[in-house]
Amino acid sequence: MPVFDYDPPERFVAGAMGQPGARVFYLQARAEGRLTTVALEKLQVAALAGKLDELLDDVLRRSGGTAQVPAMAPADLTDNAPLDQPVTEEFRVGTMALAWDQDTAQVVIEAQEITDEEDLGAPEPAMLRVRISAGMARAFTQRALRLVAAGRPPCPLCGQPLDPEGHICVRLNGYRGGEEAT
Structure with a gap:
């Protein structure tokens, strides 16, 4: 099972290619000359953005406002640039998981390759694992929500x-x- 691990990435964004109604959605992570791009559905992008915001709001609430979690995306982390080229899909995302790492004050995002559950002899699915700051997560969410809203x-x-x-x-x-x- 290949694990594409970014701790932390220089860039982590959601993006799309194509015309509204026929767009293909991607998550893309880049660091130290490496670039990983995975495909997913528009609804998965929207769900990830929504759950990220919920997670960060929950961390902030539980800490009584002491956690280093910005309420809004810091302006210096805003990323409106297109996806990095070349866009080469490593795999299509099936399941995703989110977690908050209390020790490092980072969000952990895991996107696992979609698999055929009936094929018991198949190799372990590939995974993209990204560890980002709360500010970078807020910026990701802001971009992802704009991306989803820009459709038809x-x-x-x-x-x-x-x-x-x-x-x-x-x-x-x-x-x-x-x-x-x-």
Whole structure:
């Protein structure tokens, strides 16, 4: 099982390539000339960002405000640059885990390769493990939430993404602007 370990990375971001509706989402870590890129679903990016914020808020609350956890992303850690090139997918993410390391005051993020649970003879899945500061985690979350929100706008009636070529809304019983959908 290859473990791509970054403690800490110089850069850790979520990014996407492609047009809204056909984007591929990635996590990317870089340090000391190494670059690791893993693919995941848009919902996984959103879930990771949400859970990271929850984890940091919980650490701050439990410490009574004494933990070195910023409430907002520090401006100097904001990263709006595109993904590093080349974007070469190491694996597709199946499960993710988050933890707070009290001793180092770091967030630990593990993204494990998706596996076929029925294949008992398969090798151990690959893993990306990243240890980042609370400030870097807040900056990651901020970028990830912007990335997810930059997709197709939602239909005001049903909430499903609107496509440029049209949208069949379930709330309109399959009608599209007065015409029945085929």
